[in-house]
Amino acid sequence: KYTNGGSLQWVRKGQGPEREVAYDIVVDELGYVYVTGSANGTTFSTNTVTFNTIQLSLTGQQRLLAKYDSNGNIQWVKFLGAYPNDMAIDQSSNLLITGSFSGTVTFDTITLTSLGLTDIYLAKYDSSGSIQWVRRSGAPGDEEGMAVASDASGSAYITGRCCGSGSDSTTFDTITINHTGTSYNAFVAKYDSSGNIQWADIILGNHHELSQGIAVDTSNEVYIAGNFKGTILPFADTVLSTSGYNDAFVAKYGASGTQEWIQRGTGSSYDYATAVGTDTLGNLYLAGNFRSSPFGCDTFLLINNDSGLSDIFVARLSTGLPCNVLASFSPSSTEACINDSISFTNTTSGTTVFEWLENGIPFSTATDTSSVFITAGTYAVTLIADTGLCADTVSMNITVNDITPGASIVPSGSVAFCQGDNVMLNANTGAGFGYAWYLDSVSLAGGLDSSYIASQAGSYTVQITDGGCDSTSVPINLTVNTVFTISATASICQGDSILLGGDYQSSAATYYDTLSTIEGCDSIIITSLTIDLVHTISQAFEMCQGDSMLAGGIYQTAAGTFYDSLYTTKGCDSILITNLSIITVVSSFSASDTSICPGGAVTFINTSMGASNYTWQNNGTTFSSSPDTVWQLFFMSGGTISLIAIDSVSGCNDTSYFTVQVVPGPNPNWSIFIFGLDSSYCTNDNAVTLTGSPVGGTFSGNGISGFLFDPAVAGVGTHAITYTLPPGPGSCLAFTYANVNVSVCAAIDGIGNNLQVSVYPNPFSNETTVRFSNPGGVKHTFYLHDVLGREVKRVEDIRSDKLIFKRGNLSGGIYIYQLEGDKRIIATGKIIINI
Incomplete structure (x- = not known):
């Protein structure tokens, strides 16, 4: 790592048993460094590669991805599944890597298998090295991803070569592009941040076309650079043909993948464009190498003096129309003192966007601007004028002078003093110095000497002038501590005392104390004392019988008077007297029978006390909420009757229960059934024979004659057919019944049953x-x-x-x-x- 001035900061290595190579490097906004490379461990017995504290075992030649922090400390290293040609980083510090692979490869947990000789891959990792997704593009031939870039939304763009020998097309997920010629073509494709293909295009020609560089500007317009041989078929209505062996080219796509324009470099030999880039001003930069002499870039010609060898070229292009802007400006002065402001008037003609730089650092984008110079030296002020298509730059040097030494203040005493005191402030002296003193940036009358007696609080500065330049001291802050008169209030409980006025006081009055502050200045404290009384509070509560309430320090369940001592918000004891009474509600009722036959009735009489509302329930299901005192119920099976008695005012309630037993029929284990009876009949249907289970019972109901049911005799309507067994213990009968519906069926003639x-x-x-x-x-x-x-x-x-x-x-x-x-x-x- 080097500083922007070229000073070396640190060097790190990855060491293995054989050949280790670094392929690419990118840096994110936080200064983290990401590197791709490879290591080979096929010969030596120690097949490991070491990155400081991290060591990986090798199985042949393997590709690597590593992360360092800004100080060169290794963060992590991992294996890549395939050869990485290029790497880019998006605004969220995600890594985008493209290259080629053959056969089956694995990226962490994702496995890909090539369709042909080699396929293109695009992989996305987060800043922790976790794989997010991998996309494969390929065909039966030979394809390779050569370069990758990203836009502000995290979309990925790749370029390279595709559709090699044996392929008529290459597929990018759901998009297929067809190729021409006998060799490979250049391609470009866009994926969104989730790896979904957005668009893809191909540069068609009759020999071979290769794209090795890609860039995206702030408008998401795409530029690719490479070389071609032969003829490029129409690209945005432009046809290009080489003038020699290989010519360099650069092409532009719109944000939606439309072809915009294409240009080439001319020469008679081998010329290649290998990299392309953009800046925020809309300029396009192209780099590569050439053997031709001369080598032409538009109107520029480059001479190669080494016949047969390659030279490097770098070019800047506008992305649209020719550039016709000439940057110029005029400063208010080219020489100034420290902290002076110099105005810069822009004299560039035409409508442009401007950027001002001071020693290469941007400080303004206004048309006209100014700058305050706070340190001495020579400053290069630069104006960049940008038309949106191209830009021009002009620079001018500004000299800034200084007073040596600069102004300073030394106080003769403490900078914090009591009200009425003062302190002398002394400035540094020198031959020919002039002085001006300021309090809170306001000039002090009479403050023209090297010393000043200060009695007010605030921020003091002194300005010293010498030879046309001035220097202002660092502010010195003075604090004036006031003698305070403080009014306070205090309160105590009746019977307590407090230290005031030099003694313990227990009466309401005003008391005075004199104190010294930590700064040594006296202060007066005036305290107004009040007395808080002790209160006695009475309260009354009712609760339901069986409930409890906290009173007298415990939970009470009986009526009575209880006492509690409470603290008020002022901390004084108060007595709380609680009078507790009990609301009694008693649920009770009587029953006429405790044991009945199935279908029998029981009469219940309500004898409850203290309630106004009642709820009757049978096995938990409410059957009445009436205040009636007498109820009669019929039972087919046993059940538990409950009566809930409720006082509607207090909500207090009580519940009583009674269990009714139903005596079984002839055999309590029997289940009684009727067989041979349908649920519906026509009046013209024949009579049917019925059977009952268990046997020994009798049938009854409309249309019944012995064991026969005749729909014609029963007539139209719904009829209950009952099967009853002889009485059992307790003289209880056992029976069951079924409902049957008889209708007139006269609408369709010839009703019959076809055996088919x-x-x-x-x-x-x-x-x-x-x-x-x-x-x-x-x-x-x-x-x-x-x-x-x-x-x-x-x-x-x-x-x-x-x-x-x-x-x-x-x-x-x-x-x-x-x-x-x-x-x-x-x-x-x-x-x-x-x-």
């Missing part, structure tokens, strides 16, 4: 499957009608042998279906949807 059609399940709740014979794949139509003959659903174009029918929004009941095939009804049947 099956509906299962039937009845159903959500969906059923209709199956029928259809070996030829004939188109069928399925119709569904309600019991009044109205069509409620149709399914057409059925070519398979089954239909999955979904209930949808159809209500429960009986429906008639018709299945039509070859334009004739082939089946009619009944479908029942559960209610």
Whole structure:
């Protein structure tokens, strides 16, 4: 590392067993340094490479990425997956690296495999060396990333060569570019900060085109530089042909990837452009080497005196129209004293953007400006005039003189003194010196000698003049300590005392004390004393029976009077008297029975006290909030009845419970079922035979005759069919029942069951499957009608042998279906949807 003046700061090395090479270096805004390179460990037994305190083991030739701080201390080193041709850094200190690879390579956790001989890669690492993403671009031929750059948003731009022998195109993620000629072409591509391809372009020619440099200006316009042989096909309507072997070229793209312009350097031999850069003024810089003599850059000709060898060239180009600005300015003076201000008047003609520099450091962008020179010496003031297309520079030297020695002040005593005292301030003396004294930048009358007697607080300076120049001293600050009269207040509790007026006081009055400050100046303290009384406070509370309240130092559960001592905000004791009373709410009720048969009733009588609201619950479910005192409930199974009694004013409540036992039927372990009964029937359906489980019971209800249910006898409507077993212990009956719906079904004639059609399940709740014979794949139509003959659903174009029918929004009941095939009804049947 060198300073900008060329002084060496530090040198660091990476040491290994064989050949170690550094390829590229970048520096971020915090001064951290990032280096790419390689190390080879194939020959010696100690196959390691060492970077100060970090050591890596080598397995053959491996590529490296290392980070140093601004003092040259190594931060980390890691392996790269492939050869790095170029590296750039974005504004967030992320690293962008491009190059080429073949076969399968790994970047940390990301693995790539080439499509051809060599492929392009673009990798992004954060400043800690963690891989963010890697992108591959390639084809069956030979491709290589040669240079990379970044813009202010973190987007990445790469350039190089692609579409080598054996390739007609190269793919960049979702973008494919086609090539021409017998050799490779130059390319440029843009990715966003997340690695998504934005655009890609190719410079087409009939031989070979290679791009080795790339730069992005502040408007995100892109410049690439390289060389070509033969003819470049139209680029922004321009066709270029070489005049010798290889010619250098530079090309510009717009921010969206549109071709803007292309230029070349002319010569009869091998000429190459290898690097390109921009500045904030819009200038474009180009570097490379040439063998031609002469070598032409626009109107400039360079001579190569070493025949057959290469010379270096550096060129500055405008990015647009020719430059016609001539920078000039006029200073108010070319000689000044320290702290003088010199004005600079800009005399440049035309509308331009300006930048002023002092010894190479920018200090203004105004058209006209000025500068204050605070140290002696010679200053080079420079004006850069920029049209936006090009810039011109002019410089002028300014000489600044000084008084030696500079002005200074020495006080004869302390710079802090009591009110009414003073201190003498003495300035340095010299032959011919003139003096002017200032207090807080205001001139002091009579302050014309080398000494001044100061009695006021403030910032004092002295200005000494000599030979036309002046020097102003560093300010000296004087402090005048005031004799204070301080008024204060104090308060004490009744019966306490406080030290005031030289004694302990216990009465309200005004007292006086004299004190010396730390500066030695007397101060008077006047204290007004007040007496705070001790208070007795009474309060009353109610609480519900069973609750507790903190009083008398503990939690109380019974009524009474309790005493607490409290401190007021002024620190005096106060007595708190608490009168506590208890609100009593009692929930109680009686029951007519404790054990009943299923379906039996129990009467409950409310006998609660102290409540205004009541909530009755059965097994935790509220069935009444009525204040009625008598309730009768029917039970099919046992349950716990609870009564919550509530005082609506205080919110106090109490709950009582009672358990009702339901005596089981003939066998408490039996489950009683009815079989053979559907949920819906038509009035013209045949009677059905019913069975019950367990056996031995009897059926009852409309349409029941013994074990038969006849829909025609039951009639239209909903009927409850009951199956009852003989009495068991406690004379309790066991029974179950089912509801059946009977409807008039007179809308569809010819209802029958075609054995070629099956509906299962039937009845159903959500969906059923209709199956029928259809070996030829004939188109069928399925119709569904309600019991009044109205069509409620149709399914057409059925070519398979089954239909999955979904209930949808159809209500429960009986429906008639018709299945039509070859334009004739082939089946009619009944479908029942559960209610």
